[in-house]
Amino acid sequence: MKLTPDQMTTVPPSERWDDWTEYDASAWPRKVERHYRLVPTICFNCESGCGLLAYVDKESGEVRRFEGNPKHPGSRGRVCAKGPATKNQIDDPDRILYPLKRVGPRSEARFERVSWEEVLETLGSRIRRALVEKRHREVMYHVGRPGHDAMMKRVLLAWGLDGHNSHTNVCSSGARLGYTIMCGGDRPSADFANAKTILLLSAQLESGHYFNPHAQRIMEGMESGAHLVVMDPRLSTTAAKADLWLPSWPGSEATVLLSIARHLLAKRQVDTDFLSQQSNWRDTLAHLAPDSVAGAEADFEQFLEALTAHYADYTFERAEQESDVPVAQLEQAAAWIAESGQSFASHVWRGPATGNLGGWQIARALEF
Numbered sequence: 179m180k181l182t183p184d185q186m187t188t189v190p191p192s193e194r195w196d197d198w199t200e201y202d203a204s205a206w207p208r209k210v211e212r213h214y215r216l217v218p219t220i221c222f223n224c225e226s227g228c229g230l231l232a233y234v235d236k237e238s239g240e241v242r243r244f245e246g247n248p249k250h251p252g253s254r255g256r257v258c259a260k261g262p263a264t265k266n267q268i269d270d271p272d273r274i275l276y277p278l279k280r281v282g283p284r285s286e287a288r289f290e291r292v293s294w295e296e297v298l299e300t301l302g303s304r305i306r307r308a309l310v311e312k313r314h315r316e317v318m319y320h321v322g323r324p325g326h327d328a329m330m331k332r333v334l335l336a337w338g339l340d341g342h343n344s345h346t347n348v349c350s351s352g353a354r355l356g357y358t359i360m361c362g363g364d365r366p367s368a369d370f371a372n373a374k375t376i377l378l379l380s381a382q383l384e385s386g387h388y389f390n391p392h393a394q395r396i397m398e399g400m401e402s403g404a405h406l407v408v409m410d411p412r413l414s415t416t417a418a419k420a421d422l423w424l425p426s427w428p429g430s431e432a433t434v435l436l437s438i439a440r441h442l443l444a445k446r447q448v449d450t451d452f453l454s455q456q457s458n459w460r461d462t463l464a465h466l467a468p469d470s471v472a473g474a475e476a477d478f479e480q481f482l483e484a485l486t487a488h489y490a491d492y493t494f495e496r497a498e499q500e501s502d503v504p505v506a507q508l509e510q511a512a513a514w515i516a517e518s519g520q521s522f523a524s525h526v527w528r529g530p531a532t533g534n535l536g537g538w539q540i541a542r543a544l545e546f
Contacts, residue, residue, distance in 0.1 A: 226392075254391075314341075352531035353532070356544075357541050370399045376404050377544075380409070380530055406420045406422075407422045409530075411428055424511065427502050436492040441509075466481075
């Protein structure tokens with residue numbers, strides 16, 4: 179029987195997830211049936227949180243493997259190699275399955291098993307004592323990969339603490355700070371699939387090893403004709419796929435972005451309706467031009483003139499001098515962005531925002 183593309187799938191239909199039968203490949207050439215319950219779960223090998231299906235052996239209760247979950251709205255069944263590799267983690271002989279308490283000197287690395295009741299009693303009483311005695315700065319919460327940020331933020335705020343710590347501090351915190359300052363959210367997700375121009379800074383996010391849902395939608399946007407512009411000193415996997423590669427000198431990214439912004443302002447190729455309705459342009463005008471008319475009588479065109487003048491030094495020539503990216507390439511990027519109007523998508527995550535002093539300003543410049 180000839181199968182159609184829709185029928186050629188490796189994932190069982192969802193109505194059969196509770197009892198799926200297939201042959202055990204390791205038993206070949208014998209035909210040994212295995213009965214599985216397919217349990218939807220989430221991959222947490224990066225913060226993308228792609229959907230997985232755990233194949234649970236109904237006889238032994240063991241998870242035999244992980245595959246992509248086609249019902250997940252973000253990853254849509256597609257996962258990178260780290261998804262199926264989750265099996266290695268649950269089977270790791272060094273996996274910690276219960277609380278451990280250090281015994282002896284730290285250098286000896288000796289631990290003993292304790293109960294959850296002891297953990298709650300010990301840590302809970304110590305945290306409570308610190309809070310009662312107003313020693314809030316002595317309490318810090320640390321987590322490896324944060325996946326419950328909103329909940330823990332509420333808990334820590336309720337305790338009066340500013341002590342959340344995670345690997346994000348040496349990962350994406352630079353870009354996330356810039357994003358938060360500019361738009362109130364620390365991880366915006368642009369509409370790449372419907373964009374006409376996509377600007378990516380570094381390959382850290384979209385190369386496929388991180389944030390697979392974004393990569394999927396970037397490919398969809400490109401298939402629909404979107405221009406891909408990549409600013410990265412390396413000819414990375416992402417840059418190699420770009421329509422325009424801007425190999426900027428490390429640390430010059432903010433200047434390049436501001437030169438494009440100045441050009442768009444000077445040409446009035448900006449969304450004036452959005453700026454006038456969604457920005458605090460009157461406050462900004464009062465700061466840039468204190469002698470201007472204040473309040474409701476302030477003139478929006480005067481604001482645009484003041485803002486353009488404020489960034490007048492960020493010319494393409496200056497950007498070329500700092501970044502080594504030719505003016506012609508910067509002009510091309512600006513032209514595509516202008517032509518895209520509201521169908522412009524961009525992102526920065528790690529890369530330049532992490533590797534430079536003040537890298538959070540790069541995210542601010544990109545949002546601007």
